[in-house]
Structures are given as structure tokens and as C-alpha cells.
Amino acid sequence: MPSEATRAVSELSTIGSPTLWAITVAGLALLLIMDFLLTRRPHEVRMREAVAWSIFYLALPIAFGLYVWLSFGSGVAVEFFTGYVVEKSLSVDNLFVFMLLLSAFAVPAAYVQRVLLYGIVGALVLRGIFIALGAAVLQSGTWAFLLFGAILILTAGKVFKEALGGQQHQVDISGMRTVRLLRRLMPVTNDYRGAHLVVRENGRRALTPLALAMVAVFVTDIVFAVDSVPAVYGVTEDPFLVFATNAFALLGLRALYFVLQGALAKLRHLNHGLAIILAFIGVKLVLHWAHGIWPQTPEIPTPVSLGVIIGVLATVTITSVRANRRDGARSSASPDEQPERSHP
Template sequence: MPLGTVLAASGPDTVASTGLWTVTVAALLLLLAIDIVLTRRPHEVHMREAVAWSVFYLVLPLAFGAYLWSAFGTTVAVEFFTGYVVEKSLSVDNLFVFMLLLTAFAVPAELAQRVLLYGIIGALVLRVVFIALGAAALQSGTWAFLLFGAILVVTAAKVLREAVKGGEQEVDIDSMRSVRLLRRFVPVTGDYRGFRVVVREGGRLAVTPLAPAVVAVFATDIVFAVDSVPAVYGVTEDPFLVFATNAFALLGLRALYFVLKGALTKLRHLNHGLAVILAFIGVKLILHWAHGLWAWVPEIPTLASLGVIVAVLATVTLTSLRPERRAVR
């Protein structure tokens, strides 16, 4: 059964027809195939290449949003753009963790883009699963809004608590159960062998460090999906829009990583802003649930949500960069 049919059948009404679902998924697979072809030869990504692809993946959602605007009206387009901004901001935080993982595993620069591509594909697969589960939960009753809202508020408190503690974020590879499990059953070589994941060494099969690096990225993808999918469902209940915002936000991550690699460590207040955004959307979901029970409870319009999210991101970016300017002076 086609992906769009599965998601549409498991959740609320969607603006997308089966044809639009098919075209969107086909375009996504084509773009992933192009990425796989481009990364088949190990090479270090230079800034010009990264910027060019980042611009391309920024123009794509803008063009898609313009199509939604002309085909389905302002409300659908605003929901898409708001969801995209939310997902993109969360994805930047994901990039920081990916950077730490690549450093911890000492992934060579020429192999980094392939590891990131594996991570993006894994994230897309996991998002599809979580989107389908979320759509089914919304279909079963309004309690799902309360559940999603509670998840986001708790996540926001956790992110804010870690941000307030300060200090550099660390990733303990040895504490990851998935990595420990892999190393327990399969020997790992001491060096990378290009894109090869499995090699024969000493007469037995072994995996290269590329395998635990990819496993670690997949493991973090699960954590990211838990808060990102409910966050977008706080903007729109349409499974197609949730899928589209996730897909467009994830597609450009590989190129964006190399563009922002030097700037990621300077965005010291990013987690503070993400905590505010997650808490805001969580409250929005809880108010939406309460409005279904008590009509006098106010709801937050999507356009107002977009304004708040953009304002928060702009604020934390400015406050993060000001100390850098002072240090330069």
C-alpha cells in the first residue's frame, strides 16, 4: 500500500490526494538517490558546494509552499511554513549532536557526508513511523493533543535545564546501549576502510568504525523524532503537511552541516530558544485540547505561532552572536 494511503487512512483528513502523495514521495526518493550518487566518491565537502546545495534545499520548500498557497489557500500554506520553521530549528540542534558524534568517532572529513546521509535516511524512516502513530492517535480522540502537549512541555523543561547548566554538550559513546550491543557481538576494526562497513579480517567478519557511527546516529534519530513530530502536530493535524515539513527540513541537513559547522558552537543560546518554542507549542496543544471541552478556553492561531517562533529564533541568534562581537572588539 502506498505511503500516502497508509498515513491518510490512519489519521485526520488531509489536503493531499493520492496523486500528490505519490509525486511528493517520488520526488523525495529521487533527491535521496541523487544524494547517494553524489556521495559515492569519498571527498571533503568545500564551502562553495555546501552553500550551493543549501540554497537549493531552501528554495525547494519555498516553491512548495507557494504551490500549496495557490492550490489550497493561505491557511494550508501558513501551516506548512510554520511547521517547516519549527522542524528546521529543531534540525539545527540535531546537527550539533551529529557534529559531536562525528568528532567522537573520529570520522574522516571525506566520509562525514555519507554518515550524515545515512542519518537523514534513518530519520526520515523513523519520522514516517511516528507520523503514522501520531495520526492514528489523533484519530482516536482529542486526548492525543493533551499527550503531545505534555510531551513537549516536559521536553522543553529538560532542554532548558541542560541549557541553564551551561558547559559544552558531550556525547558518551560507550554509554549508548546500541553501540555497546554492536561491539559485544561484532568485532570492530581499528581504522576506517572507506565506505566499507563490513570487512574480513583475520579470517572472520568484522565491522569498521563506520558501523557504530551510523548506529549512534540512528539511535539519536529516535530521540529527535519523539519531540519533533508532536511539535509539528501542534501546528497542523494534516499528516501530509507533517510529512512534508519533516522531509524538507531533513533533506538539506547534509549540506547545512558543512555550512554551519563553524557557527554551531557559537549559537550558545539555541537550546534556550528551542525550549521556549517546544513549551509554547506544548501549551498551544493543551489549549486546543481544552478548547474542545470548554469553548471559552482561547486557542492560539497558526499565524501568531509563526510570529512567536520566528521572533524567538531571531532573539536567541542575536543574543548568541553579541558576546562573539564583544570578544572580537
């Protein structure tokens, strides 16, 4: 990590003491090691197991948020919870892309959690790099808030346009440059070879489709980091809180994937909500930048941001459920599905 970025992280962090950073990173490493040990024996994850782990990974940020509240005050705790909600809502959309990738690669159910785990580790590394770079940019001047705000507003416009056009996430494996490059550099086996990423075939090392799937997930992590890190910096300027919200949101992704696997496709209005949230945070950042130049410019308080974000997510969830029910009622009332009436 660049030294300037490292210094920027330490200078911008208000609660992230070296001790707290060390404890947090050590706890994160311990959880990842535990996950690796649990996935050593590949198996298909049942709903009961996924729900139990989801509850565990939901309890962790709640406990951490309470610690922050007691140690640093309600204001910092609200920033953490707001950032966590933002990251979690964005990660749900990321899960849908992961689901399409795993389906496109036809990953066996027993190895899905292994792919997700490697993807989460890659995402954590990338987020750490982006967070440090973001802190360095913020340290250079208030113009960074305008830059981050513009990125989020442009992203929101793209997401909203796709949502209005009814465009769904699509995955074209053949169009991924990284996958094409790997196929040129090394041969790829036609079938999966257990949990192996590289095998020896005909005297040469060859990649397995599992390795390609992991690389594809890692590449998509880069795209997700570009949106998520500026979004959280729109809630808090503290790099430690930004890292903590990203870490807690990512840790529970693997279990949440299996819980929401059947429900993800039914959240048809999720992208509409995410576009509104990204645009809202983008405007918040622009106002924050303007306030530094013109003090009379109003700013959006973090508690208001939390209320807006939760309200948007609740609204799109309700509208998605109602739209699904309405379509289900129309489908059941379709003439093609009605039984033929007997005529006298």
C-alpha cells in the same frame, strides 16, 4: 506500517490525496538517489559546494509552499511554513549532536557526508513511522493533544534547565548501549577501511568504525523524532503536511552541516530558544485540547505561532552574536594578553 495508522493518516489528511502523496514520495526518493550518486566518490565538501546545495534545498520548500498556497489557500500554506520553521530550528540543534558524534568517532572528512546521508534516510523512515502513529493517536480522541502538549512542555523544561546550567551536548560513545551491543556481536576494526561498513579480517566479518558511527547517528534520530513529530502536530493536524515539513527540513541537513559547522558552537543561546518554542507549542496544544471541551478557551492562531517562532529564533541569534562579541572584547582586553608597558 500498522493498518490502523495507515487509515488514520488518510482520514486526517485534508490535502494529501493519494496522487500528491505518490508524487511527493517519488520526488523524495529521486532526491535521495541523486544524493547517493553524488556521494559514491567520497570527498571533502568545500564551503562553495555546501552553500550551493543549501540554497537548492531551501528553494525546494519555498516552491512547495507557494504551490500549497495557490492550490489550497493561504491558511494551509502558513501551516506548512510554520511547521517547516519549527522542524528546521530543531534540526539545527540535531546537527550539533551529529557534529559531536562524528568528532567522537573521528570520521574522516571525506566520509562525513556519507554518514549524514544514511542518518537522514534513517530519520525519514523513523519520522514516517512516528507520523503514522501520531495520526492514529489523534484519531482516537482529543486527549492526544493533551498528551503531545505535556511531552513538549516536559521536554522544554529539561532543555531549559540544561541551558540555564550551562550544560552542553555531550556524547559518550562507550555509554551507548547499541554500540556496546554491536561490539559484543561482531569484532570492530581499529581503523577505517574506506567507505566499507563490513570487511573480512582474519577470516571473520568485522564492522568498521564507520558502521558504528552510522548506527550512533541512527539511534539519535529516534530521540529526535520523539520531540519533533509532536511539535509539528502542534502546528497542523494534517499528516501530509507533517511529513512534508519533516522531509524538507531533513533533506537539507547534509549540506547545512558543512555551512554551519563552524557557527553551531557559537549559537550559545539556541537551546534557550528551542525550549521556549517547544513550551509555546506545548501550551498551544493544551489550549487546543481545552477548547474542544470548553469552547470559551482561547486558541493560538497559526500566523501568531509563526511570528512567535521566528521572533524567538531571531532573538536568540542576536543575543548569541552579542555575547560572543562581548566575550571576545573581554578576551582581547585581558591583562595577560596586553603587551608589557615600558617604565621610565
